Amino acid sequence: MEEMEVVLLTGLPIEERRDFILTKGKQKRQLKCDADSVAGSVSQRACVYCGARVVLNPVTDAVHLVHGPIGCASYTWDIRGSLSSGADLYRNSFSTDLKEHDIIFGGEKKLARAIDELVRKYRPKLVFVYSTCIVGVIGDDLEAVCKAASGKHGIEVIPVQSSGFIGNKSAGYRAACDALMRLIEPGEKKYVIKSKNINYLGDFNLAGEAWIIKRYLSRMGVDINVVFTGDSSYAALKKAAGASLNIIQCAGSMIYLASRMEENYGIPYMNVSFVGIEDTSNSLRNIAKAFNDPEMAYKAEQLIEHETALVKPAIQRYREKLEGKKAAVYVGGGFKAVSLIKQFKEIGIDVVMIGTQTGRPEDYRRIGDLVDDGTVILDDANPAELEKFMLEKGADLLVGGVKERPLAYKLGIAFIDHNHNRKHPLSGFIGAVNFAEEVYATVCSPVWNYI
Amino acid sequence: MKDNTSYRYANENPCNMCMPMGGIISFKGVEKSMVIIHGSQGCSTYMRRHIAEHFNEPVDVASSSLNEKGTIYGGENNLRKGLDNLIKLYNPGLIGVLTTCLAETIGEDIERITSDYLKDRGLTDLPVVAVSTPGYGGTHTEGYFLALKKIIYRLAGKAGKNSRINIIVPSLSPADIREIKRILHVMDVDCILFPDYSDTLDRPFERPYKKVPDGGTRLADIAMMPGAAATIQMGVTAGDNISPGGYLESHFGVPLYNLPIPMGIENTDLFVETLKNLTGNDVPENLRQERGRLLDCMVDSHKYNFEGRSVVFGEPENVYAIVKTCLENGIEPVVVATGGKSNKLTELLKSCLNGCRGNVHFLDETDFSEIREKSKESAANIAIGHSDGRYLTEREGIPLVRHGFPIHDRVGGQRLLSVGYLGTTMFLDRITNTLLENKYGSYRSNMYQKFYQNTGDNPLQTMR
Structure with missing residues (x-):
């Protein structure tokens, strides 16, 4: 194994990147992560603003106003597939469109107007x-402007401290969680706590994924109080403190919010994942376990059995075609990476390369x-x-986002879009079939015969 | 004509992007070039994503990844390290350094930083082109032209006069650039086309994969541009301060023929005539035939096109070319819009929109909220522009003919052909067929409602 690592890492031109890469084997070196990107390395990461916008944008009835130059709003206008059952204000991108003059004289007045x-x-x-890079530098007092506007209009105007340079995408998740915390009313006394009422954190309702999970839980007798933040609304978020349990899917973006809610409102939390049959089933079981409710556990088993029976034959058919293929994974956060390894195993595929933009040490331990x-x-x-690494490891397919897709295709490697602008759900049992089908569609396409 | 009404403080759904975006595209048209964006990591990534989704090509752009420390104490170390790593990874023949809002606001002197860097590293032969492109300083169109000007400025050689003709193109599809090259070829023009991203942003599938794609205008050719016999620049809307052709004329005395994009019969004629006059070469038979076919297409479709009420939006140069093509074909532009400020476009439109039947809304420094409002008000029935215009389809049911950059919700933006006689024919067919599709989709129910159910419409009201 030692040898293998030497072979693999020698071809890396940037010395500084070595600590961020390892080959699983005998040696137990800790992978470096959650650090600043190396300048000039062409990182695939975005910025703090991006992280904040991703998390908050699905709040359907909010005005999302970017205080900054036009680009930040332009590149993030309705680019993600979060669905809404009600308002669609969130599908607009508003900007203060700061110009040179505003940089010199300050943008506070323009923002207020x-x-x-x-x-x-x-x-x-x-x-x-949302604050952007220059706002952090020219020193506009976002808090003060928002406070004044809030008082003037009698609504909530919440600043999001997301200046691009203050960290990486994870800092943006934190900024978003801070903004959400300001929104949640201390609930215990105000709202009746229903015993089987939970918040679902870290699902952005891409292609209706949160709706799928909501239906599963409802069949088990569990109500979702509010989803953070897929298809959420102002009113629903306000009542978040009225839940008896927080379940978290995308831990990278939401664990901070969950721990603060535990601290402030005494709501316990647990990690879940609805990616793949195994994780979906285990998550449903664990939720029932958390409520210590035999009837719920029974319903969960019934649901799992029923849904698995529905999808298993199709997945088995795909598995037969895909067995032995090798996958590479490069996604945003840790939870998705972890679940994808298991999901690939379900269709007979081994993961030969795996990485994330913002994984945490515990994510990489699980991956390892x-x-x-x-x-x-x-x-x-x-x-x-x-x-x-894709070429050296002989990957047949890559899972990634928009920027990675053309690279895979140019290398003659199949590709799975596991990003925020996808148009079909990859969650739950139905998502597991969709996933297998997508892998089949790309890996077994006839086009590869011609290249 | 112009009716930018009251000042608005919030931009609602932008119709333009920022300066460094355009700069990246320019550099993609230079042989073996790479770009590093001096700013926070997100700028580079967002732009890469935007470009990659349009062209379906890997777009590697580095970032100096400015963090909090760099922002407070200056980003020189980040930029130097970024250049080191970029060179190690890609071994580029030229490096573009583009600034961002952040770098400009903290006052980074990229000219000095890069020249010091090259001296320290003993790399004085490596051309580095630093361009100041703060996002708040202008649109992507301005970033595009400014970067072109800076590249010429940096590479301008001392070589004497030559007989070649500079062809400077604005933001077009790779297919359009290839078509212009074909026209130049059949007209037997010895030219330097710049920038040429027709291969770099639309490369054939081939193995092995190359990190830096083949293609792009050769550095040696760019160096010869100041000695060329003439410049044809498709940049009638470019401001004088950023016009690369203007720079070549004022500094090196290269006569400038500033022409519109060769779209539509008049503008293509103008291009071909100019080539003919400059070279003395005849227009070959196959080009004449293409012209004839375009005329045939225009005649065949003219009645369908007459029903078109178009909303045209996007970069000024494209907007002007499309408006002219609409006018030639009896399609009435009812809303003409661009996200930035363009005095030249305003002037040009004034003269060509005078003959329009009705009122034309011209909107600059606008956004899609306003474009939508005016489109609805003036009963537009076809939108022509980049894919953000899908908003007009979704909200107002106005079908969109996708044109320009970016196109994110359809494939093939890089393959859309719209210039020259041939390209115009194809462009027109796309327009006409969209109008027809709409008509066929609705005329039965329209007639039923109007005449069978007799909703009381006065038939004369529908006349224009």
């Missing part, structure tokens, strides 16, 4: 004001436990590394 304008036009109950010896694990990778 922009809020006035938008509140008058759309009558929202909630405005999120799950993958086979020889698998390359890497944090905050770049195109050169993805290319190198």
Whole structure:
């Protein structure tokens, strides 16, 4: 194994990146992660603002106002597939469109007027004001402007401290969670706590995924109080403190919120994942266990049995075609990476390279436990590394986002879109079939015969 | 004509992008070049994502990944390290350094930093082109032209006069650039086309994969541009301060023929005539035939096109070319919009929109909220522009003919052909067929409602 690592890592031109990459084997070196990206390495990561926007954008009836130059709003206008059952204000991208003059004289007045304008036009109950790089530098007092606007209009105007340079995408998740915490009312006395009422954290309702999970839980007799933040609304978020349990899927973005809610409102939390049959089943079981309710546990088993029976034959058919293929994974956060390893096992595929943009040490420990010896694990990778390791490990497919897709295709490697703008659900039992089908569609396409 | 009404403080759904975005595209048209964005990591990643989704090509752009420390104490170390790593990873033949809002606001002197860097590293032969592109300083279109000007400025050689013709193209599809190259070829023009991203952003599938794609205007050719016999620049809307052709004329005395994009019969004629006059070469038979086929297409479709009420939006240069093509074909532009400020476009439109039947809304520094409002007000029935216009389809049912950059919700933006006689024919067919599709989809129910159910419409009201 030692040898293998030497072979693999020698071809890396950037010395500093070595600590972020390892090959699973005998040696137990800790993978470096959650650090600043290396300048010039062509990181695939975005910024603090991006992290904050991803988490908050699904709040459907909020005005999402970007205080900054036009680009930040332009590149994030309705690019994600979060669905709404009600309002669609969130599908707009509002910006104060700061110009040179505003940089010199400050943007506070413009921001205040922009809020006035938008509140008058759309009558929202909630405005999120995102800070961008220059706002952090020119020193606009976001707090003060938001506070004044809040008082003036009698609504909540919440600043999101997401200046791009203050950290990486994870810092943006934190900024979003801070903004959400300001929204949640201390609930215990105000809201009747229903014993089987839970919050579901870290699902952004891409292609209706939160709705799928909501139906599963409802069949077990569990109500979802509010989802953070897929298809959520101002009113629903306000009542978040009235839940008896928080379940977290995307831990990378939401664990901080969960721990603060535990601290402030005494709501316990547990990690779940609805990616793949195994994780979905275990998560449903664990929820029933958390309520210590035999009837719920029974219903969960029934549901799992029923749903598994529905999808198993199709998945088995795909498995027969896919057995022995090798997958590479490069996704945003740790939970998805961990679940994907298991999900690939369900269809007979081994993961030979796996990495994330913002994984935490505990994510990488789990990943290390799950993958086979020889698998390359890497944090905050770049195109050169993805290319190198995919080719060296003989990957047949890559799971990633928009930027990774053309690289895979140019290398003649199949590709799975596991990003926020996908149009079909990958959660739950139905998601497991969709996933297997997508893997089949790309790995077994006839086009590869011609290249 | 112009009716930018009251000042608005909030932009609602942007119709433009920021300066460094355009700069990246320019550099993609230079042989073996790579770009590093001096700013926080997100800028580079967002732009890469935007470009990659349009062209379906890997787009590697580095970032100096400025963090809090760099922002407070200066980002020189980050930029130097970024350049080191970029060179190690890609071994580029030229490096573009583009600034961002952040770098400009903290006052980074990238000219000095990069020249010091090259001296320290003994890399004085490696051309590095630093361009100041703060996001708040202008649109992607301005970033595009400014980067072109800076690249010429940096590479301008001392070589004497030559007989070649500079062809400077604005933001077009790779297919359009290839078509312009074909026209130049059949007209036997010895030219330097710049920038040329027709291969770098639309490469054939081949193995092994190359991190830095083949193609792009050769550095040696760019160096010859100041000695060329003439420049044809498709940049009638470019401001004088950023016009690369203007720079070549004022500093090196290269006569400038500033022409519109060759779209539509008049503008393509203008391009071909100019080539003919500059080279003395005849227009070959196959090009004449293409012109004839375009005329045939225009005649065949003119009645269908007459029903078109278009909303045209996007980059000024494209907007002007499309408006002209609409006018030639009896399609009435009812809303003409661009996200930035363009005095040249305003002037040009004034003269060509005078003959329009009705009122034309011209919107600059606008956003999609306003475009939507005016489109609805003026009963537009076809939208022409990049894919953000899908908002007009979704909200107002106005079908969109996708054109320009970016196109994110359909494939093939890089393959859309719209220039020259041939390209215009294809562009027109896309427009006409969209109008027809809409008509066929609705005329039965429209007639039923109007005449069978007799909703009381006065038939004369529908006349224009």
